[in-house]
Amino acid sequence: MPLNVAFYWHMHQPDYVDPDRRLAMLPWVRLHATKGYYDMVRLVKEFPTVPITFNMTPVLVKQMLELQRGEVQDAWLELSRTSADRLTPAQQQELLRYFFSLSHQNMVRPFSRYDELLRMRGPETRPQALEEAARHFLVGDWRDLQVWFNLAWCGYFAVRDIPALAALRNKGRGFTEADKKVVLDAHLELVRRSLAEYRELNMAGRIEVTASPFYHPIMPLVYNTDFTRRCMPGVPLPTTFSYAEDVREHLERAARFHEEVFGKRPTGLWPSEGSVCPELVPLVRAAGFEWMATDEEILFRSLQMMRGNHTAVQHDELFRSYRLNHGDANINMCFRDRGLSDFIGFTAARQRSEDAAGYLIEALGTIAAQAREPDAIVLILLDGENAWESFADGGETFLRKVYGALASDGRFKAVTLTNYFREHPPKRELTTIHTGSWIYANFDIWIGDQEENRAWELLREARYTFSQVRDSLPEPARKAALQSLLAAEGSDWFWWYGPEFQIEDKPLFDDLFRRHVRCAYRAMGRPWPAAVDHSLLTVGPVAAYQKPRESVTPIIDGRRTSYYEWHGAGVYRGGAGQHAMAKSADLVKEVLFGFDKESFYLALQWTGSPPLPGGDAVRLKFTAPRNAELWLGGLRDKAKGHVKRDLRGGWAAEQDANGKTVEAAHDRMLEVAIPWQCFGQVAGQKLAFSISVESGGHVQEQHPTEGEISVEIPSSGFASDNWLV
Numbered sequence: 001m002p003l004n005v006a007f008y009w010h011m012h013q014p015d016y017v018d019p020d021r022r023l024a025m026l027p028w029v030r031l032h033a034t035k036g037y038y039d040m041v042r043l044v045k046e047f048p049t050v051p052i053t054f055n056m057t058p059v060l061v062k063q064m065l066e067l068q069r070g071e072v073q074d075a076w077l078e079l080s081r082t083s084a085d086r087l088t089p090a091q092q093q094e095l096l097r098y099f100f101s102l103s104h105q106n107m108v109r110p111f112s113r114y115d116e117l118l119r120m121r122g123p124e125t126r127p128q129a130l131e132e133a134a135r136h137f138l139v140g141d142w143r144d145l146q147v148w149f150n151l152a153w154c155g156y157f158a159v160r161d162i163p164a165l166a167a168l169r170n171k172g173r174g175f176t177e178a179d180k181k182v183v184l185d186a187h188l189e190l191v192r193r194s195l196a197e198y199r200e201l202n203m204a205g206r207i208e209v210t211a212s213p214f215y216h217p218i219m220p221l222v223y224n225t226d227f228t229r230r231c232m233p234g235v236p237l238p239t240t241f242s243y244a245e246d247v248r249e250h251l252e253r254a255a256r257f258h259e260e261v262f263g264k265r266p267t268g269l270w271p272s273e274g275s276v277c278p279e280l281v282p283l284v285r286a287a288g289f290e291w292m293a294t295d296e297e298i299l300f301r302s303l304q305m306m307r308g309n310h311t312a313v314q315h316d317e318l319f320r321s322y323r324l325n326h327g328d329a330n331i332n333m334c335f336r337d338r339g340l341s342d343f344i345g346f347t348a349a350r351q352r353s354e355d356a357a358g359y360l361i362e363a364l365g366t367i368a369a370q371a372r373e374p375d376a377i378v379l380i381l382l383d384g385e386n387a388w389e390s391f392a393d394g395g396e397t398f399l400r401k402v403y404g405a406l407a408s409d410g411r412f413k414a415v416t417l418t419n420y421f422r423e424h425p426p427k428r429e430l431t432t433i434h435t436g437s438w439i440y441a442n443f444d445i446w447i448g449d450q451e452e453n454r455a456w457e458l459l460r461e462a463r464y465t466f467s468q469v470r471d472s473l474p475e476p477a478r479k480a481a482l483q484s485l486l487a488a489e490g491s492d493w494f495w496w497y498g499p500e501f502q503i504e505d506k507p508l509f510d511d512l513f514r515r516h517v518r519c520a521y522r523a524m525g526r527p528w529p530a531a532v533d534h535s536l537l538t539v540g541p542v543a544a545y546q547k548p549r550e551s552v553t554p555i556i557d558g559r560r561t562s563y564y565e566w567h568g569a570g571v572y573r574g575g576a577g578q579h580a581m582a583k584s585a586d587l588v589k590e591v592l593f594g595f596d597k598e599s600f601y602l603a604l605q606w607t608g609s610p611p612l613p614g615g616d617a618v619r620l621k622f623t624a625p626r627n628a629e630l631w632l633g634g635l636r637d638k639a640k641g642h643v644k645r646d647l648r649g650g651w652a653a654e655q656d657a658n659g660k661t662v663e664a665a666h667d668r669m670l671e672v673a674i675p676w677q678c679f680g681q682v683a684g685q686k687l688a689f690s691i692s693v694e695s696g697g698h699v700q701e702q703h704p705t706e707g708e709i710s711v712e713i714p715s716s717g718f719a720s721d722n723w724l725v
Contacts, residue, residue, distance in 0.1 A: 002413040003368035004377040004420055005406060006334070008293060009384025010270055011037060012057040012216060014492035017072050018512065019484065019519045025508055027076035029063040034187050035155035036385035037194040039394060042157040044207055045197075047403040050414040051205075054384065055270040056198060057212040058254045059490065061261055068192050080150055080184055083177060084143035089134065095142065096121050096130045099149035103389045107152045110392075113173040114148040117141060140174060147175040150183045154190075155388075156396050161193075162186050195261065203263045208416035210268035211258040213250035215490040218446050220277040220435055222489050223247050225456060227277050230435040231442040238447070238456035243463060244283070246489060249482070251287035267291065267418045270381075272491050273445075274298070274336075274438030281326035291332035291421050292324075293381060295438035299335040302434045319367060319376045323426040324433055332421045333430065336381035336438070340364075343700070345382045348398060349390035350699050357401030359696070361409070368411045375424035377415070440607075446491060449498035454536045455513060459488055461529060462517050469524055481523035488516035497536065510537050545572035545591075545704075547711050552594035554601055558667030566603060569594035572709055587693050588703055595714065600679070600687065604670040617694045618670060623708060624688040625679050632664050632672065647678075682713045 016026045024030075044052050066072040079094060087095070100108065100118055109115045120141065121133045137145075151168055159165045164182050168175070202209040213219055220227045224242040228235060251269075259265040267290040271280070274294035284292060299322075300313045307313075322333045340363060348356035367378055388395040406414040415423075436442045446452060466481055473481065493513035496506050514532050521528035550568025555561045572591040592603040604618065617633040633644035645662055663673040676682055688710040692702045 001374040001376075002411055003364065003371055004375065004415045004424075005364060005412050006053060006377060006379045006381075006415050006417050006420060008053040008055065008210075008270070008336070008379060008381040008417065009040060010055045010057075010382065011040075011060060011384050012055075012212070013060045013063065013385075014509070014512075015059050015063065015215065015487055015490060016512070017063060017066065019487070019515055022072045024063065024067070024072050024074045025512070026505065027074055029060060030067055030074055030077065030187055030191060031153045032385045033064060033191045033194045034153050034158055035394065036388055038190050038197070039155035039157050039388070039396070040384055041194065041197040041201065041207070042161070043396070043399055043403070044201065047407055048206065049407045050403045051207060051416045051419070052414070053208045053210060053268065053416045054198065055210045055212060055268075056258075056262070057216050057272075058214045058257045059216050061195070061257070064191050064195055065261070067188065068195070077184060077187070080146045080180065082146075084146065085139045087142055089131075092134045092137070092142065093127065093130045095145055096133055096137075097125055099145050102149075102152060106389065106392050106394075111148065111152065111169070111172070113144060114152060117145050117148065143175050143177070143180065144173055147180050147183055150180075150187060154183070154186065156394050158186065158190055162189070199262050208268065208418055209258070209262045209264075209266065210270055210417075211254040211266040212270050212272050213247070214253040214257065215250060215486050216272040216492065217247070217250055217486075217489040218273060218275045218437065218443060218491045218494070219247050219250070219271055219280055220275050221443060221447060221456075222250075223277065223279055225447060227279075227435050228443050228447055230277075232444060232448060235444075235448040236453065238453040239460055241456055241460040241463070244279070246463075246486065247280070248283050248286070250486060250489075251283055251289070253486075255287050255289070268293070275436070275443070275491075276433055277435040278324075278326040278433055281324055281331050282329040285329045285331055289331065291334065291417060293334045293336060293379060293417065295441070296335045296338045297441040298434050298436055298438070299333075301436070301441060302430055302432060305432055305434060306430065316370065316372065319371060319378055320373060320428060321375070321377060321421065321424065321426040322428050322430045324430040326432075332426055333433075334377065334379050334417060334420075336379045339700075340378070341380050341382040344380065344398075345387045346701060347699055349387065349395075350702075353391065353393070353395075353397035354401060357398050357405070360402060361405045365409075365411055375427075377420060377424075379417075445498070445500055446494035451497035451536050451538055452494050454531075454538075455494060455497055458514070458517055458529070458531060458536070459485075462488070462520050465526055466520065466524060469526065473524060477523050477525065481520045484516045484520035484523060488513060488520065506537060507535065510535050545709055546570055548594040550594075551596045552601055553596045553598075554603065554671060554673075556601075556663040556665050556671045556673050558665035558669060558671055560669065566592045566594070569601070569603075570709070570711060572703060586703075587701055588691070591691060591703060591709070593709065593711075597676075599673045599675050602672045602674075604691070606669065616696070619692045619694060620672070620689060621692070622679075622687070622689045624710075625682050625685040625713070628678075630662060630672070630674065632666075632670065635666055635670065685713050687711055687713050 013029045013032065016024045016029065018025055067074060076098065079091060082091060100121065102108065104118065108118050120136055122129065151165065154165050159169065165186055168179055168183065198209055201207040223244050224240065225237055226240050228237055255265055265288055269284055269289040269292045271292055271294065276292065276294050276298060296318050299318060303313045303317065318335055318337060323330050324333045340360060343360065364378060391398060406412050434441060439445055447456060463485055466485060470478055493509055495501065496509040518528050518532050548568060548570040552566055552569045554565045560566065569592045586607055589605045589607040594601050602620065616635050617631060618635065620630040622628045631646040645664055647662065665671050688708045690702065690704060690708040692699045694700060
């Protein structure tokens with residue numbers, strides 16, 4: 001029997017619309033429609049035997065419809081429409097700051113004029129630097145920038161299906177206001193076409209379009225924030241927020257809205273951020289959904305709970321479907337393959353598209369050969385929009401190769417999840433399910449930190465006020481207040497609170513959250529707490545890494561020999577980033593690094609337990625004080641002595657340096673010592689490095705995701721000094 005393969009692309013954007021001004025403060029709904037949403041659905045039309053499942057969140061679709069109907073304005077669209085000869089100095093600075101907000105490598109540099117404009121602006125975005133750069137821009141430069149930013153966001157099918165866009169790319173420079181209008185009109189047309197294509201293919205059964213709860217809330221937390229203790233015991237929590245009726249409202253609104261837009265009532269549900277708990281089952285079923293999906297770690301922990309943590313979970317249990325029971329209700333469940341999904345989202349773009357597609361198909365072929373069940377299934381589920389900016393061609397070659405293999409290779413059968421469940425009803429039952437999300441199998445991103453808890457407290461107070469006054473409110477006021485509260489329950493506000501993710505727009509998300517809360521009070525005719533008018537942001541920018549504070553001399557045995565062994569070392573924590581897209585779990589939890597008089601030391605602490613899942617080698621690349629690489633292999637083995645070492649680059653001819661060489665050991669962690677002699681004379685110089693985890697020669701993840709870790713190498717007498725670098 002062929003292996004069932006389900007691709008499930010998740011499309012979601014937060015509600016960027018300021019509820020007071022009806023103004024979309026950020027443009028990502030429109031821009032992802034012109035590139036990601038339209039490209040993805042148009043490509044599927046060329047592979048009629050490869051059915052694909054898409055998740056379109058209602059809060060995203062709502063904004064697409066509002067843009068299409070002219071019910072909201074788009075702040076960056078209006079900035080683009082402003083005639084280049086009428087731009088104010090403030091608008092000019094906005095253009096220089098925001099209109100290079102895309103991949104420079106893949107979406108700026110391929111276009112000579114756009115690249116020229118980037119070089120004119122320069123790398124600095126401080127106000128003074130932008131003010132200075134603006135002096136060198138003429139009216140034609142401003143207009144070309146307005147056009148190119150929007151034109152670069154037009155995907156490969158947009159340019160083919162609207163010939164005027166291709167003509168403007170060929171023109172390249174000297175654009176007119178009429179040229180600009182062509183591009184901006186095309187954007188709104190592509191928003192319309194995207195929704196029309198998804199509806200058409202959904203109605204025809206060529207694709208399946210599923211839903212999420214309407215405003216993308218973390219349903220277990222809206223049901224009861226105290227559920228957090230099941231997966232994060234001991235974490236500080238806000239006063240209990242518990243409104244199961246709001247979960248029901250999000251689900252029912254989503255199902256009705258989805259049917260209106262896409263022509264069919266949805267049978268599948270992607271719970272926001274894969275967040276689940278047993279109590280959701282009756283509510284999800286009552287809203288008409290037949291199945292849910294989430295991450296593999298949720299399955300593994302659920303099976304361990306059922307078995308009393310005494311029986312090991314076999315990895316091939318992932319490639320099966322399950323029926324989850326709770327009370328008198330049940331629902332079908334499928335769990336995503338984390339490694340393959342994260343490979344597409346975070347790794348594939350670093351390779352040749354043909355090689356990345358070949359790796360994925362080879363991995364699926366291995367699963368097919370080893371599958372013991374005739375109805376085995378692999379679920380590949382990930383963000384369907386953000387990843388494509390990292391591919392030179394927007395992911396087209398990669399997807400064509402993968403879809404082509406699914407269409408022609410007899411080892412595989414592409415399926416939508418509803419059709420799969422109806423053809424293969426689950427044979428196995430889950431009597432419970434782990435409470436958590438697809439990120440670290442907990443809720444750490446959305447609750448537990450100071451900012452997050454303060455936001456939950458504000459929301460709880462507003463929601464409690466509504467419960468006290470709702471029956472006395474006129475129907476329009478009651479509807480308006482509930483709408484604002486549901487919007488404030490969305491996961492995206494809590495995503496950006498706390499220290500995990502750092503972006504320039506954090507204050508904007510904070511402001512939008514508090515505006516929704518304020519609108520709820522206004523609709524209720526009640527005064528809001530003073531705290532609603534003040535930012536909840538208290539955590540400043542989080543450094544990508546902390547530099548060493550003291551010298552360290554660890555024992556290289558692959559274990560943390562004592563608490564103080566790495567005390568004072570520099571620390572880089574995996575997972576910290578600036579992105580709207582997060583991995584389910586990084587392989588590397590943290591990187592420790594430091595020095596003594598003899599050597600440079602580094603340790604990798606894994607998120608999970610060795611043998612290392614998803615990686616079998618680490619590559620340590622130095623760019624200063626010399627270009628060199630250290631490759632460490634054999635990491636699927638757990639014992640000291642199984643680490644293979646290969647010095648490359650500037651070290652290729654120096655396998656032994658003055659009688660000393662690299663030491664490495666891998667047990668509960670990976671520890672490495674590199675003698676200073678390997679680097680030459682280094683005191684006072686910069687040491688800069690990055691780390692990649694590999695499997696079969698393919699990069700699984702890289703740290704830092706951008707740039708490198710850089711520190712100054714202290715002088716030989718630093719051990720007795722109170723040194724901070």
